[in-house]
Amino acid sequence: MAKTVGDHVLRRLQEWGVEEVFGYPGDGINGLIVAFEKAGDRPRFIQARHEEMSAFEAVGYAKFSGRVGVCMATSGPGAIHLLNGLYDAKLDHVPVVAIVGQTERSAMGGSYQQEVDLQSLFKDVASDYLVEVNVPEQLPNALDRAFRTALTRRAPTALIIPSDLQTEDYSPPAHAFKQVPSSPPGLVAPIVVPEEAELLRAAEVLNGGQRVAILIGQGARGAAAEVEQVADILGAGVAMALVGKDVMSDELPFVTGAVGLLGTRPSYELMRGCDTLLVVGSNFPYSQFLPEFGQARGVQIDIDGAMVGMRYPMEVNLVGDARTTLQALLPMLSGPTDRAWREKIEENVVRWWRTMERQAMLDANPVNPMRIVWELSERLPLNAIVSADSGSVANWYARHLRIRGDVRGSLSGGLATMGAAVPYAIGAKFAHPDRPAIALTGDGAMQMNGMAELLTIARYADRWSDPRCIVCVLHNNDLNQVTWELRAMGGAPKFVESQRLPDVSYADFARGLGFEAFTVTSPDDLGPAWEQALAAERPAVLDVHCDPEVPPIPPHATFEQAESVVQAVLKGDPDALHLAVQGAKTKLREMLPGRRP
Known part of the structure; x- marks a missing residue:
């Protein structure tokens, strides 16, 4: 039996190591559903209750596995339902590939049932790579590029396959003019390290600091050990952007927890008091929670050169892999002899966790x-x-x-x-x-x-x-x-x-x-x-x-305020409720700079 385009898609997913596809069926992907059955449900089709959930499940899979998450939906409403989950992937820099059906090619342009301009629909959310496959020869290159782009750019990509094409016989691209072949599936990411001169410049900034703060995000996930070593040498505290909360253990005495709108008092104090800031693998957007401009010298490390220097006026921007860049930087670092800053950070962390426990144990x-x-x-x-x-x-x-x-x-x-x-x-x-x-x-x-x-x-x-x-x-x-x-x-x-x-x-x-x-x-x-x-x-x-x-108390509240306000609100004190609301107003002002709550 001749292999169809749908069969080839399933085989190529297998070659990419895909084990699950999160989706919901519909006639716009019937040819692919048939291919799943012929392939013995390999990869496995995981049926969610709604296409939006399929996309979220693919995002969760990708976040917690480090591999590409794959979701699938039918034409029209099914494709539309994927959008929220795909935007979640886009904004959190998560590799997801969406495969969506489209009405038959012969009906397109005729206001046919479930005909939606999917290229316009997906052009923003899948801006890194979006393609509609209209002849079998476009595969496997289109699918391979979707995977390689998702992995390289940590972004969602989308592949549109009209329903009638899915059941056509597959024919590979030829070695011919205007035919585009592809290599076998697979991708090994390059290890990028900045030049030594730039590393020396960064070391000069960091070594000059007496009160160093480190902010990490999910981009530091593979570099936790190196961040810990840098923090020990520099006598620094380490705060995390919320999506990087799990990068380092809270059992480390200098880890101050999340920073920002939902952050901790120790992280707030860390940023308010530092004279030097090192940012690793984070595009944390709320600059009002970073040191005041001019307060601190700055160094940033990120694999994506488009993301450095956006939130704070950094003196040195290092474009490179977090782990290997920190490994190259470590021998150049020498910390301050006075450890008072580090001791204060650790005292704040101990005090914070005690406050959190007491707050949690209040009656409600x-x-x-x-x-x-x-x-x-x-x-x-x-x-x-x-x-x-x-x-x-x-x-x-x-x-x-x-x-x-x-x-x-x-x-x-x-x-x-x-x-x-x-x-x-x-x-x-x-x-x-x-x-x-x-x-x-x-x-x-x-x-x-x-x-x-x-x-x-x-x-x-x-x-x-x-x-x-x-x-x-x-x-x-x-x-x-x-x-x-x-x-x-x-x-x-x-x-x-x-x-x-x-x-x-x-x-x-x-x-x-x-x-x-x-x-x-x-x-x-x-x-x-x-x-x-x-x-x-x-x-x-x-x-x-x-x-x-x-009440959700903002991070700038003092330890004493945080504890007393919660306790007083729960006892029905109207003045305490007013104070909590005022704290929330301040929090809102931080969220919306320039706006008066």
């Missing part, structure tokens, strides 16, 4: 949401993968989850979209079926799409050698982050019609699907519920009823 009605993440952190397996949703849960993830061992964690950083935590966890389970995955999500995101994706977890759990996929719902019947933003924008009260959520038992819903399920309405039951969920031999849901009035 019925459960303090900070305690949800704190109790998890105390019990977190050292190989766990944690995803967090956007919303108030991101505050507690950023500040209360302690990274140690081989723990991985992520959320939607640049896009900050709701609804990513549960599909991220599903993608993580396919990337690492032998590791527990935990999704922290608010009830707004859970109602948006998380409940439906519990069906996906239930369907595929038997494919995972470790079946633990735990979804923890912060159940407060409120779109809480926006509620606090409304309060910040002039002290407005909560507008119930926009903010209140329908009440539902997430535990009952999950139990009906065969999950282990726990309803938690008392703080004393929270720790045991986490222990039972982590000990379960099947997926689990924790439905934790928590207090929506716990």
